[in-house]
Amino acid sequence: MLDINLIRDDPDRIRDAMRLRNEEPAIVDLILKLDVERRKLLTESEKQKAKRNAVSKEISQMKDAAARQSKIDAMRAVGDAITGLDEQLRQVDEQLHKNLSSLPNIPDPSVPIGAGEQDNQVVKTVGKKSEYNFTPKPHWELGPELGLINFDQGTKLSGTRFYVLSGAGARLQRAIISWMLDLHIRQGYTEKYLPFMLRSDILYAAGQLPKFIDNLYHDAEEDFWFVPTAEVPLTGLHSDEILEEASLPIKYTAYTPCWRREKMSAGKDVRGIKRGHQFDKVEMYKYCLPDNSTAEHEALLKDAEDTAAGLGLTYRVVAQCTGDLSFASQRTFDIEVWAPGCGEWLEVSSVSNVGDFQARRANIRYRPADGSKPRFVHTLNGSGLALPRIMIAIIENYQEQDGSVKVPDVLKPWMGGIEVIRREP
RNA sequence: GGAGGGAUGGCCGAGUGGACUAUGGCGCCUGUCUUGAAAACAGGUGUGGGAUCUCCCACCGGGGGUUCGAAUCCCUCUCCCUCCGCCA
Numbered sequence: 168m169l170d171i172n173l174i175r176d177d178p179d180r181i182r183d184a185m186r187l188r189n190e191e192p193a194i195v196d197l198i199l200k201l202d203v204e205r206r207k208l209l210t211e212s213e214k215q216k217a218k219r220n221a222v223s224k225e226i227s228q229m230k231d232a233a234a235r236q237s238k239i240d241a242m243r244a245v246g247d248a249i250t251g252l253d254e255q256l257r258q259v260d261e262q263l264h265k266n267l268s269s270l271p272n273i274p275d276p277s278v279p280i281g282a283g284e285q286d287n288q289v290v291k292t293v294g295k296k297s298e299y300n301f302t303p304k305p306h307w308e309l310g311p312e313l314g315l316i317n318f319d320q321g322t323k324l325s326g327t328r329f330y331v332l333s334g335a336g337a338r339l340q341r342a343i344i345s346w347m348l349d350l351h352i353r354q355g356y357t358e359k360y361l362p363f364m365l366r367s368d369i370l371y372a373a374g375q376l377p378k379f380i381d382n383l384y385h386d387a388e389e390d391f392w393f394v395p396t397a398e399v400p401l402t403g404l405h406s407d408e409i410l411e412e413a414s415l416p417i418k419y420t421a422y423t424p425c426w427r428r429e430k431m432s433a434g435k436d437v438r439g440i441k442r443g444h445q446f447d448k449v450e451m452y453k454y455c456l457p458d459n460s461t462a463e464h465e466a467l468l469k470d471a472e473d474t475a476a477g478l479g480l481t482y483r484v485v486a487q488c489t490g491d492l493s494f495a496s497q498r499t500f501d502i503e504v505w506a507p508g509c510g511e512w513l514e515v516s517s518v519s520n521v522g523d524f525q526a527r528r529a530n531i532r533y534r535p536a537d538g539s540k541p542r543f544v545h546t547l548n549g550s551g552l553a554l555p556r557i558m559i560a561i562i563e564n565y566q567e568q569d570g571s572v573k574v575p576d577v578l579k580p581w582m583g584g585i586e587v588i589r590r591e592p
Numbered sequence: 593g594g595a596g597g598g599a600u601g602g603c604c605g606a607g608u609g610g611a612c613u614a615u616g617g618c619g620c621c622u623g624u625c626u627u628g629a630a631a632a633c634a635g636g637u638g639u640g641g642g643a644u645c646u647c648c649c650a651c652c653g654g655g656g657g658u659u660c661g662a663a664u665c666c667c668u669c670u671c672c673c674u675c676c677g678c679c680a
Contacts, residue, residue, distance in 0.1 A: 209642060213649040220649090223661040227610035235660095242660040366670095409639085538621080541639080 168268050168528045174198055184273040187280060187489035194266055201263040208259060212252040219245050269378075272524040274489045275498040281488030287501075288488065293472070294481035296505050297564060304570075305508035306562045307439035310336065312570060314591050315562070316440060328429070328443045335588045339561070339574070340447065340554055342581030344422050347449040347474055351551060354470045356420035356451055361400040363423055364391035369403035372529035374495050384426045384444075393426040397450035398548045405454065406529040410544065412536040416455035416463060420551065423448065440555040441513065447554035453547040454531065457523065460545035464520040467549045468500050471516045474551045478575050480560050481505040483512060495521045504556070508563035513556040518549035 174181050178199060182192035222242055229235040279288045310316030315336025321329035332340055348358055370376040370392050375383065384393040394400060401419050410417070425448050436442035451470060455463045468484070475482040487499040496519040503512035523543035526532070532541035565573045572588045579586065 206642070209649085213642065216650085217648055219660075223610070226660060239660045246660065 168524060169270050169273070170523075170527065171198075171202060171263075171267065173273075174267075175202065181270070181273065185270075187274055188271055188492065189282065189490050190271065194270065198263065198266050198270075201259055201266065205256065205259045205263055208252055208256040212249060212256055215245055215249045215252065219249065268528070271492075271494045272497045272521060274492055275520070278492065278498050279486055279488045282490040283488075284491050286488040287491055288486045290484040290486050290500065292481075292483040293476065294505075296481055297507060299507065299568075301568045303507040303563060303566055305439065306506075306559045307509075309508065309562055309566060309570070309572065310440070312590060313572065313588055315339070315588065325444075328437075329445065330440055330443065335582070335585055336558075338582060338585070339578070339588070340558055342578040343478075343554060343557055343561075344447065344449060345581050346477075346577055347551060348420060348422055350474060350477060351420035351449065351451055351470065354418075354473070356418040356470075359401065359404070359419050359421040361394070361397060361421050361423055363394045364389075365394055365400060365403070366390070367392060369406070370399060372406045372525075373399040373402040374525060374528055375399055378494065381430050382428050384428065394423050395427050396425050397421040397423040397448065398452060401450065401452040401548070402525055402529050402531075402546065405531050408531060409541050410454065410531070410533040412456070412533050415533060415544065416453050416459065419452045421450050421452075423450070439509065439559065441509075441559060443555065449551050449554070451549050451551045454526075454544045455547070456533070457542065457545050460520050460522060460547060463545075464498065464518070464547055467547050468502075468518045471502055471518050471549045471551045475502055475504055475515065477577055478557065478561065479577075480557075480564060482515075493517070493519065495519070495524050497522045497524070502552070504560040506556075506560050506563045508566070509559070513559060515552040515556045515560070516550040518547075520545070520547050 169181070174195060178195050181195050185192040185195065219242065222238060222245075226235060226238050226242075229238065279286065281287065304312075306316070307318070311318065313336070314334055315332065317331040317333055320331040324331070352358055364386070367376060367390060370383070375392075375395060379395070383395055385391070386393075400423075401421060404419070405417075424445055426445050429442060429444060432442060440446075451467060453463050453467060472482070472484065482502055482504045485501040485503060487493075487496075487501060492499055499517055499519040501514050502516040502518070503514050506513050522545050525546045526543040531544050531546070533544050534541050561575060562572055565575060567573065567587075570590055574582050574586055574588065
């Protein structure tokens, strides 16, 4: 959510930001109108309340019964006026809040201008695409052949877009999760184990509701929402809190499964394990001082890059353009790893600086060390990294001509002596 | 699932319709005293919003109601605690 003061003070800046994101700028004028109306009603209501408070005090001290009763009768009208004003105020407030919370974040000036995905900019590419003297297989062939991935069993249990990992495949994923968490701990993050089902107010605080309701799984009986990304509970951890400046930055990492309906993406990426209703992810998250968020963002990107590099993968960093930026973000870098079997760059991480956008909505502030008024923190999030796509990249990159897959060195401590995954005889 | 008890400022805790503009204590900040510190004493110490900016309004777990007036009475929801049952 944006600060209403920003809109009051410099509406043109917000209109420009809307245009850059392919959004309608007219909403800014509606918000300004509602804001004026709200303050008018508020001032009037408070004036009446001040009167009520003063006269009520007088009534409590009056001895003469008749005079007292006539005051009480007169105050009844004031009470009714307040009720009426507050009802109007509530409606205007609701409209204002609805419109205000539908505004996306303002892109950082450094974000490349563009209409959509095609205008994103490749910032750098690290490593080279491996060369093979055979045709590398996609994971949806290699996985089943090696007994690592079973699509039929996933369908049997849960339907389309589900799969079962088996034997060395299940173990490989667990090894990657463990290695990533340990790496992030070394990078200074505190590991969190979180609930995977959440209350609706936590989803609102993180900005998932109401906008992304169609992508979420929900248990109606208990009103639980299944976590779509660890970013949601990690934001909720400190909602409605005032943190001490000295405690910042706070850096968390967490492994969670993630559940998404993927209604919007029906028919897209249907082969293999690239896009499912359930996937695993290790996430990194930071709360920091406003002045430090740009530097913390670059550090977060570096931490995510080190994860891809540590697994020996070829990757590139892509700067999202204004038209592709997600709703809450002011600046985002994607990390994409090369998968030679399916022949595409796979997005395994999105590293975003959302500024105070999420903190304002979740009401997360810090008290400056000088004791002055609380201010909103800045929050940042980045995957480190998304598991199924890392599994794809490892299986496809580490494949040998004989159909086996080598285990990356860093994962060997968790693989119980398995150095090469071979077809079962 | 059943029965009961609770939720008040950073913390503890008093307050059952008007003196609450929330008592008191602890903690914290400032000052006096001191070579310095402690102690003692004095003052201060929540959040948000609005304004005509020395002022006003709201907030006692959330929401709603009764009343001229609600921390206090009523309804409802959430969470916590104790006991019983069930359970990995």
